[in-house]
Amino acid sequence: MTHKHGHAARLVCEGLTFAYPGQESFLDGIRFTLESGERLGLVGPNGSGKTTLLLCLTGLLKAAGRRQLDSEWLPPGESDGAHIGMVFQSAEDMLFMPSVLEDVAFGPQNLGLKPAEARARAEQELERLGIAHLAGAHGLKLSGGQQRLAALATVLAMEPPVLLLDEPTANLDEPSRRRLLDLLAELPGSILVATHDTAAIRRLCSRVLVMDAGAIVAEKPAAALGA
Numbered sequence: 001m002t003h004k005h006g007h008a009a010r011l012v013c014e015g016l017t018f019a020y021p022g023q024e025s026f027l028d029g030i031r032f033t034l035e036s037g038e039r040l041g042l043v044g045p046n047g048s049g050k051t052t053l054l055l056c057l058t059g060l061l062k063a064a065g066r067r068q069l070d071s072e073w074l075p076p077g078e079s080d081g082a083h084i085g086m087v088f089q090s091a092e093d094m095l096f097m098p099s100v101l102e103d104v105a106f107g108p109q110n111l112g113l114k115p116a117e118a119r120a121r122a123e124q125e126l127e128r129l130g131i132a133h134l135a136g137a138h139g140l141k142l143s144g145g146q147q148r149l150a151a152l153a154t155v156l157a158m159e160p161p162v163l164l165l166d167e168p169t170a171n172l173d174e175p176s177r178r179r180l181l182d183l184l185a186e187l188p189g190s191i192l193v194a195t196h197d198t199a200a201i202r203r204l205c206s207r208v209l210v211m212d213a214g215a216i217v218a219e220k221p222a223a224a225l226g227a
């Protein structure tokens with residue numbers, strides 16, 4: 001699959017079904033479409049399955065059912081962060097290099113950019129997120145909010161055509177949160193964002209999926225979400 005740098009893609013899932021090992025089926029036949037360039041919200045109570053669904057969409061959890069990216073069907077369990085990028089709810093899991101700059105340059109370099117280009121892309125991303133001063137820091141020695149921003153940078157630096165965000169505004173101070181939302185509003189890619197931050201959803205999204213107990217139980221306009 002060729003990487004469409006800076007473009008949006010449409011993601012369709014059909015009959016997505018998943019059970020954690022030793023448990024009964026949790027997600028059962030999930031179906032929806034993230035349109036190309038759309039910002040789609042994903043809401044629901046703790047434990048309703050938002051993170052599980054995002055992980056199944058990436059392929060990091062191997063679900064039954066079908067995923068389609070633009071016109072291409074993806075094999076079950078195939079995960080390709082260049083096309084479907086995900087920022088984890090646990091940001092610290094995304095930081096494993098000796099410095100934040102290397103964490104962020106890692107993805108672009110894997111996409112084939114020369115080390116100097118990947119580094120420049122990483123620096124630019126850190127700048128956009130307001131954490132240029134953390135470039136030399138070790139990711140695991142950052143605060144929770146700093147880790148969140150660094151984790152976002154690792155994925156945004158790859159400019160994936162589909163972006164899955166799990167609680168992107170968690171732990172962020174108000175200026176950082178606003179800077180992030182401004183940036184996300186301008187991104188070329190399609191975005192599915194799972195969050196309890198309803199103000200962020202109303203700012204970014206026009207449509208929201210509501211999950212409960214492993215199912216999508218409603219779809220509504222973002223404007224209809226409570227404050």
Ligand SMILES: Nc1ncnc2c1ncn2[C@@H]1O[C@H](COP(=O)(O)OP(=O)(O)OP(=O)(O)O)[C@@H](O)[C@H]1O
Pocket residue numbers: 020021026044045046047048049050051052053089
């Ligand atoms: N690794 C795991 N093994 C077994 N069960 C799990 C695992 N991870 C999550 N679950 C279960 O799956 C269900 C859905 O969890 P999930 O993390 O997808 O919810 P969520 O909607 O993202 O919640 P939150 O709003 O708290 O982030 C929960 O009942 C949870 O206990």
Ligand SMILES: [Mg+2]
Pocket residue numbers: 050051052089166
């Ligand atoms: Mg979650």
